[in-house]
Amino acid sequence: MVNLKSVQESNxxxxxxxxxxxxxxxxATSGIAFHTLTEYARKSNRPKVYIVGRSDAKLAKIIRDxxxxxxxxxxxxxxxxISLLKNVDAACEEFKRKEKSLDLLLMCPGYLKVSRIDNADGLEDTISLRY
Incomplete structure (x- = not known):
């Protein structure tokens, strides 16, 4: 296990x-991931950060901060x-349209439970998020 001092020096x-x-x-709109994002912004040199979230208002506040x-x-x-897999694909495509490479990925969306539901459009994979 890496000690805290080594992590702080690396950061x-x-x-x-x-x-x-x-x-x-x-x-990263709350919890540990949010604090990781905040520290990453604080310690980084001219970072370009993409933040995936559900709420326009929450995303706007985070970006202002x-x-x-x-x-x-x-x-x-x-x-x-991102609780719907089709939305995960769309978010990935949006990122790929804007960037050619990715240096750092942090994924902390919470607890995931994958299931299939039968709706009017047919079967669809879903992810239930638990916080």
Missing amino acids: AALRSTISGQVSLFVG LEKINPQGSYVPIKSE
Whole structure:
């Protein structure tokens, strides 16, 4: 297991060693992932951060807060309800239209339960999120 001091030193080195890193944060609108996103913005040098979330209002507030923490960064919301697999595909396609590569991926959407439902359009895979 890596000790806390090593993690803190590595995080502190982000600002001086890596510039313009492209990252994608899924499920980072609250909890541990949100705090990880906040610290990443604080420690990074000109990051380009994509944030996937369900709420336009919550995404807008997070982006305003991140811009205050690190105004040299770029913060891009991707509004998506990822509990439906088709929405996951759409969010991925939106990211791929904008970027050619990804340096960092953090996925913390909560507990996932995959099931199939029969609706008017036929069977569809769903993911139930538990927080």
